[in-house]
Amino acid sequence: MVLRVLAIRNGNVRTMALENKNADNDFTTIHSRDSLANDSLQDSFQTRIFKIIVIGDSNVGKTCLSYRFCGGKFLKNPEATIGVDFRERTVQLDGENIKLQIWDTAGQERFRKSMVEHYYRNVHAVIFVYDVTNLASFESLPEWIEECSHHAVPPVVPRILVGNKCDLGRGEVPTSLAQRLADSYNFPLFETSAKDPAEKEHVDAIFLTLAYKLKNHKPLRLKQPSEGVAMNSDSEKEESCFC
Ligand SMILES: Nc1nc2c(ncn2[C@@H]2O[C@H](COP(=O)(O)OP(=O)(O)OP(=O)(O)O)[C@@H](O)[C@H]2O)c(=O)[nH]1
Numbered sequence: 001m002v003l004r005v006l007a008i009r010n011g012n013v014r015t016m017a018l019e020n021k022n023a024d025n026d027f028t029t030i031h032s033r034d035s036l037a038n039d040s041l042q043d044s045f046q047t048r049i050f051k052i053i054v055i056g057d058s059n060v061g062k063t064c065l066s067y068r069f070c071g072g073k074f075l076k077n078p079e080a081t082i083g084v085d086f087r088e089r090t091v092q093l094d095g096e097n098i099k100l101q102i103w104d105t106a107g108q109e110r111f112r113k114s115m116v117e118h119y120y121r122n123v124h125a126v127i128f129v130y131d132v133t134n135l136a137s138f139e140s141l142p143e144w145i146e147e148c149s150h151h152a153v154p155p156v157v158p159r160i161l162v163g164n165k166c167d168l169g170r171g172e173v174p175t176s177l178a179q180r181l182a183d184s185y186n187f188p189l190f191e192t193s194a195k196d197p198a199e200k201e202h203v204d205a206i207f208l209t210l211a212y213k214l215k216n217h218k219p220l221r222l223k224q225p226s227e228g229v230a231m232n233s234d235s236e237k238e239e240s241c242f243c
Pocket residue numbers: 056057058059060061062063064065075076077078079080081082105106107108164165166167168192193194195196
């Protein structure tokens with residue numbers, strides 16, 4: 001069964017085919033027309049793939065952060081994400097290829113509601129983003145965290161808090177406040193900027209921290225393309241097209 005997902009950005013429609021290889025409805029990416037994802041089908045069977053979702057209010061910089069990590073640049077003039085946008089980057093950790101599949105989700109409610117179930121399904125890690133110059137985006141975090149738990153994402157799935165736009169100063173959300181919230185949830189906190197080229201390695205560190213955690217996380221038995229083990233399974237079956 002193939003689930004075809006449409007993502008629209010900058011006027012271009014991209015499609016990504018997700019194939020349901022097992023009865024438990026765990027979708028595994030097998031190919032994508034995203035220009036950043038040019039690995040061959042063969043590679044996807046030799047490489048462990050981890051799904052990371054990026055969540056938070058609209059305009060906090062989720063797209064720019066994921067583009068900085070996967071594309072190496074600051075994306076100028078991004079448009080609001082509709083549904084979800086996908087990017088991938090393969091990294092080598094201790095000699096092993098790890099493919100990070102980044103699900104850049106829409107912050108605007110009207111662009112996300114039909115997709116929410118799919119964001120959280122079989123996710124391996126979650127990045128919560130706020131804008132350090134926008135207190136409201138920080139104050140929304142408990143709701144995003146609650147939504148994630150509400151969708152039965154197991155506590156063992158690593159979560160990270162990211163304050164973005166530090167190049168603009170830290171006016172509205174001081175580090176001490178952010179650290180208190182991070183500590184209360186026991187999440188690591190990163191403050192960075194998708195825009196500042198000097199922060200490129202720091203942005204990489206956010207994703208690589210998760211990659212290392214996932215790679216070495218023994219209790220979290222992560223489902224891979226060649227395996228039949230599901231981290232969480234559901235019996236719902238569907239073949240749909242949405243964006
Ligand atoms: N100064 C500064 N601006 C940024 C940074 N990251 C993103 N922006 C700007 O913030 C705006 C929103 O960026 P996006 O990456 O589209 O935000 P988003 O969270 O993906 O928004 P939605 O798709 O609506 O959920 C754009 O104008 C970006 O140029 C940053 O680190 N610094």
